[in-house]
Amino acid sequence: MSAALKIVIVGGVAAGPKAAARARRCDPQAEITILERGDYISYSACGLPYLISGEIPTVKHILASPAGVMRDAEYFRSVKNINFLTGKEVLALHRDRKVVEVRDLATGAQETCPYDKLVLATGASPVRPRVPGIDVKDVFVIRQPRDGLAIMAALKDLKPKRAAVVGAGAIGLEMAEALVEWGVEVTVVEALDQVFPGLLDFEMGALLRRNLESKGVKVRLGERVTSFGSDADENLSRVYTDKGEFPAELAVVAVGVRPNVDLARQAGLKIGATGAIQVDRELRTSDPDIYAGGDCAENYHRLLKRPVVVSSGQLANIQGRVIGTNLTGGHMEYQGMVGTVVAKVFDYTAGATGLSEDAARREGFDVVSALVPGLDHAHYLPDALFVGLKMVADKASGRLLGVQVVGPGDGAKRLDVAAAALTLGATVADLTQFNLGYAPPYSVAIDLLVNAAQVMQNKLTGLAQAVSPLEVAELTEKGEDFMLLDVRTPAEFQQVRLKHPKAFAMPLGRLRDKAQILPKDKLYIPFCQYSLRGYEAEKILEGLGFKRVKFMDGGVTHWPFELEYGTKEKSKT
């Protein structure tokens, strides 16, 4: 019998332990060692906002397995026969001798650890912008359990009245919610002009921002933090931006992460243009005996067909499984990701998969987009909720490029179906006929995702003509002559309506009759609450001989500008 394979894994959070566990299942005899610098292993970093909000009672909950077993070194030894060492910093990697140099952080003792196969799962570190005051003690990042515990300690000790969250990505907004749970007044500062930048397009971000503001969160967009100011006791007191300042006694900086590649770089492994470790489809680095996975390594984007850098516990786990297989002589290729992100932000679900319209255009795609909100299940059941939905497709091929969801309804389901469709290269035409599960508590007969695909198909084939809310804003700016026809019922109009000088009430049921008095050469833009009746109105007017009619995508639901609520004194109906 040949000598047991020596596998050394650097990093013990997600990709590392997963690669180890998989390697063990594939090779019962291998000697497997995991070296982790921190004290906590195999934890769910994504659970930290819920720990801070109090929804999770103790940090142990995010360390234990679903069966309640602590995933500690003893667990890895007894159950998996894996040598899991914590408090071990890897100082250097000597590829010529196939050893890593390790320092014990408690004792300072150094030793070398030989390997046949090595896995780099060194993760990523939160970016701390180099601005004055970034080291004030009440300015936190959030990545590891100790960060979460430190923020909780500060909340208890400082009892801050006001907090700043820097960065309006998923983690920033989850943290905003967690801080609101503590009764803290939260201001979110984001350098770009919307929340969830990069993932959501502007209109979708606007829907999410409106909900944040309704929960009392102040949102400052297009504003860059320039410094953190502290008081005489060196406690944080104010946050300064390029546009102003505001008081805050605690701050959480969540502006992204950077892959930890120092070890790989020092050892001469190839680093990709993205700044992460370059790997092939088997997740092998430029050294065939060294694999890399998780946040430290480049990821492969199925739609862009090139490496990207992302931070994802899910993808780290998928990659860990691939690595564990290949490490032990198997063969498995990593197929790549489609960029699916979802977050719960108060009562809203917000997420995206594939490419946003912005991103797709930047990548050179000729795209068609559609804003098609809908109810998550049968409207006649009392708890049906709306989901704002945007779909992006490639004009020439009709291929689905992306889906975004924002709203109180079950958008997560539609996002996952869209992610599956994107992964498998589905066209919009495919989606129009998806046979999804239909029962009144789960969907409507034509699910909102399928409905969105049908609307998109109508656009792609030229049956439907539409303008986006942003295009309406452009037309307004240019002083174009047009009418926005609000074809909803009078009751809906009374409740909420666009604040726009060219918007008039014109209920759908009366449109055929009323259209007689409208001049035929004008541009008409009908819309409703969602999209369907707006489209219906377009077809009615076209049928009556109107030549310039385009419905407005997404209706009142997706109008990203000002709305007017309550009874209107004098309705134009």
Added chain:
Amino acid sequence: MSAALKIVIVGGVAAGPKAAARARRCDPQAEITILERGDYISYSACGLPYLISGEIPTVKHILASPAGVMRDAEYFRSVKNINFLTGKEVLALHRDRKVVEVRDLATGAQETCPYDKLVLATGASPVRPRVPGIDVKDVFVIRQPRDGLAIMAALKDLKPKRAAVVGAGAIGLEMAEALVEWGVEVTVVEALDQVFPGLLDFEMGALLRRNLESKGVKVRLGERVTSFGSDADENLSRVYTDKGEFPAELAVVAVGVRPNVDLARQAGLKIGATGAIQVDRELRTSDPDIYAGGDCAENYHRLLKRPVVVSSGQLANIQGRVIGTNLTGGHMEYQGMVGTVVAKVFDYTAGATGLSEDAARREGFDVVSALVPGLDHAHYLPDALFVGLKMVADKASGRLLGVQVVGPGDGAKRLDVAAAALTLGATVADLTQFNLGYAPPYSVAIDLLVNAAQVMQNKLTGLAQAVSPLEVAELTEKGEDFMLLDVRTPAEFQQVRLKHPKAFAMPLGRLRDKAQILPKDKLYIPFCQYSLRGYEAEKILEGLGFKRVKFMDGGVTHWPFELEYGTKEKSKT
């Protein structure tokens, strides 16, 4: 300008109105007439159980659009310029003259109605088994609004204490729940040996049955109703079966539907072997000017690649859109369905997509199946719930064939993702790397569907060896020598465990040490609550040189036989 196209549509519930609406959008000038025999049009038949349960306040709710507009004849006229006539029975179809003969049910007046293009959307009728007493007035079917209103009236007038539901399909079980809401003691009688026959495999049905029984519903399986007995007042009093009898003052028969094809048959259109109207991929019947869609027409099964007959409001709508397009000179092919069904049964979601293991075997597939339950989201959040999940795949190609879900957790999402995957011809390997939306409130890092695919892949590649609970029962019956190793924690064991003489507690953490005393040649079947630790145990024992180890699929969660609850006096641990 040529004369307007005359479109006549027979049937006004789902496929009919959808075809009409689509035709209108594609052809603003067409003359479109819908002829409906009943009084209610364009209603949601699937909403009826919720009307009866009281969740929906009035029948109007299932007739109105999401915006609260009644979809009545006036609405179709004013908004869609569609002539929607109710109370009109089509007596005959004369293809030679291209007319239909219509009788007004109120006045008895007859007229002929000419068409250029005709659509048959005549739906299906509930099967009423020909048993004595089937016409007793308290024995109902449930299909149309009037059926629902009649049942509600009977519940109010009769105040029945006990009710029988005949048929344990989705509608039967939804009705059982609705009747329990009225405080009625419900007995479900099903001729086959499980609930949801045909859709769920036996073990999955057992999980659902257990939940029904926990809600007080009596379930009588493998029992056929032979007659309904009434008292002196001609009220229903007893239900007789081939195995016994029980008292009931109200009965709902939900044993399926039969396509309404009389009109098509009389006119000499081809009827398929399924008993439904034969159509091509454009949904054209054997007469090129006549289309058919919805429950009266054959459907196309993407996996079986042949026509089948189903009843589905969703598919009827998808088909209506295809028909409306083709009617008006467009070209669209119906791509077919994958058999997705979902139902809420009390707090459980139960559903299936693709083929069950039974169905796949009957169709000649060489299949591999896996029972892989999991939590619907992060276990450390308080409301995480389990989903029982079964996956079926084709052994040779590794292609996904079906997924079934039963449980209190969000199985509907996984079902829809699986439906998308099936539609697009995904392999199990594809699913193992699906990049689904991950955040703790929505899933675990490796979603339970992806996890199931990974387990399936381990089976397909031979890495994992497993037996199903049914195979364990077979081994037991044959008197084979084996040990069932319950590798859960002692606390889990104390709470609930298999009632099986060969089951012993053997916590995973102690397995490596304890295994030394076990004889190496015996057959060992480790299992846990779900599957993962059972698999882990298999790999541990194999690593220690044991040759005959197979974990039991689905663990305690999917054990379809007797369980034992509470503290065990003398544990074998």
